[in-house]
Amino acid sequence: MALLAVKGLTKYFGGLRAVHDLSFDVQTGEILGLIGPNGAGKTTAFNLIAGFIHPTRGEILLDGESIAGMKPYAVTRKGIARTFQIVKPFRKLSVLENVTLAAFLRFPSRGEAESQARQVLERMGLESKISALAVDLTLSEQKRLEIARALATQPKLLLLDEPMGGLNATEIEQASLLVRDICKGGVTIIWVEHVLKAIMNSSNRVVVINQGEKIADAPPEQIVENPDVIAAYLGTKKR
Amino acid sequence: METFVQSIVSGILTGSLYAMIGVGLTVIFGVMRIINMAHGDMVMFGMYGAFLSITFLKIDPFLSIILWIPIAFLIGVLIYRFLLKNIVPAGELNTLLYTAGLSLFIANLVLLIATGDYRTIKLKYAIMPLRPFGIAVPIPLAIAFGMAILITVALYWFLVRTDTGRAIRATSQEPEAAALMGVNVDRTAIITFALGTALACAAGVLLAPSLYLYPTVGEILVAKCFVIVVLGGLGSVPGAIAGGLLLGVVESLGAVYVSVPYKDAIGFVIFLLVLLFRPSGLFGVGKS
Amino acid sequence: MKKIVIALSLILLFTAPLIVSAPFFVHLMIMVLMWTVLGASWNILGGFTGQVSFGHATFLGAGAYTTMILYLKLGIAPWYGIPIGGLVAALIALPIGFICFRLRGPYFALSTLAVAEIIRLVALNWESLTNGPVGLLITTLPDVTFRGRSIDWENKIPFYYIIAIITLGSIVATYIMSRTRLGAYSLAIREDIDSAEAIGINTVQARVAALSLSAFFAGVAGGFYAMYLRYIDPDAVFSIALSIEMVFIAVVGGLTTVAGPLIGAIVLVAFGEIFREIFLVHFKLVGHLIFYGLMMMIVIRYLPEGIWGRLRLRFGSQH
């Protein structure tokens, strides 16, 4: 059984069709790339899966159990963690506190939560920043903090929304390694990214959406040759 | 049936003034994203303006509006320039708290000068109501209604036809885009705030002959004003007009068919329901 | 060092009326402490979770009316009535929270204002329970003997000790909150509510819990208010102005700090009373709220972290 199954997912904002009849599966242990032009509906799809907005129609199954319509915190408790495209750290709290708060979900005592948080921060290469305020970090560090916070909830499935947006070439390289490393650690990943090279190098499979609809679902090497995808990216109107 | 028509009519008359106050608050919110807790005090200011005019200057309150609108506009400019401008960047909630402080300050300053006495304005020509079709229409409200329509139409013309008006509407719809298109954000904000203040004050002048005036009247007016703009959708001018009329009618029907004491509560109950179930307003045009 | 400061403060708190026993000063100190509790109450919600309530008078009023009605109708003494008043306020907070916390930021603030107005109107019109606009009056408080002597309720000192204990309770509760998971969650909510949800915090539940705790102290202060002043009416205990004053105490003192409400109350109430006296003497008017408004504007503009919020770092204190 697929870890996550999305079936006929549809979301309208008033008259705007942000996501339309979107279906795809994610298998345990995969890195699934999710790409599409700006405004294609990728973030909306994440918001739907993570419970931040509720679908107009469609099903979302985690381990075969429906999670559509659940509140975000409940989805997180079920084992799906997310990051935000525009980072949302707890700005005036320390880096350690940011992650400890997330670790409370699985470790109710502060001591255990903190030591869990330290471990995760170390993996993210943020151990030297532990007592800095989140607001004082660089963008690249804030993006890693966001991932650390998500990981501290011990998810089965991690949704990464453009973790490389705004990063430079070296940082992108590091981030790619990090994503693969997280996956090796046993977390399944859906990854939205504009840096196509990174997606193509790291994903097992790529889903492409355009104007809310899925136009391709294949391994990366086939995606780059798919005429629909090329058309969508070159901006030719497909009808 | 007659009572029904009567309450609808008086509801619309009062509602037109509510609408003016609401439009003032909503344009300010639209452009600056601030909820101005001191808006009701601007209305209070207009009410006392009318009172001063008739008591000391012996000018008819309705005529005195020509004097008070520019004064209020200037006050708006000064408040924005010297007080709010530095606060707005500190965020919605800080601004909300700041304007709450401003409101308390203004209301109590007036309390100090004018004392807490309830005052009324008596107009010689307004003792008997008009009776078209057997419906009682108080003369001050009728005049106020007419002038409210004039002012609202003028405002509409301004928003639609002038460059500044277009800049205001553009900023309130797409702030970033407007800034990129070369709209002078600061100037737009200052004019909007002054305009909103002038509208509130004008409504106060018009309302004065029909209400009791006392320094803290702004407190209840600002609460009503929130009801109005939320009903219409925060940021929407037509929404605020509709919301104002609706609140006027609901209150006056409520006073007849529910109970006088609870008439104010009806507005708040509707307000909560709209906030909860239609956060973009009854007409779905505002920003949630 | 810290322990010494705390010990000295405690000694001062409990000996103050013995040092200066002039009725006006005792009254002033009682008002300062009562507003400390109200500020602390608002701080528990507004400071920690960042949710601005403009309707906290609801809880004060609920506590005041509960205490008063229990005493007048059922003969239950105020020392039971006051904590029961707190509990009633905490209970009322539950449905209010579940409704209003569906809204965010300024929308939440406006909804609390609306709820408070609705409740004020209900109190004004439900005459069989509240006696309507006429209000409720206690003429005598029940006889109590303490160490063999009957307490003299005409003297203010017994009231001072009651409110001192309540104040201590509210400060300790704030301190405890700042050290528990609820406190940590509240800060997360204040910083970013979406992120708080995303890491698995049930933000509605946490906010309702904070509101309920906050309401408890407002209710207790309300019960005390009723007993101390012996008279309440809906406009006195449910007014918007009262809600706003609570906000001011907490903000001026310093949000999220433990000692902030006390500092805010000292500055606003003590100076406010002095202003009130000056205005009364010179203008025959109650004018202290001008001072409140002005202080609020100055603090938001120049000291957004509040007076104690700024000072505490100098004193090397976290609280």
Ligand SMILES: Nc1ncnc2c1ncn2[C@@H]1O[C@H](COP(=O)(O)OP(=O)(O)O)[C@@H](O)[C@H]1O
């Ligand atoms: N809360 C919302 N309300 C209205 N429209 C929205 C909302 N969120 C997203 N949209 C619209 O939905 C479409 C898809 O947006 P999004 O999912 O953010 O795209 P992507 O992440 O692929 O760039 C866009 O047209 C966007 O403007």
Ligand SMILES: [Mg+2]
């Ligand atoms: Mg996106």
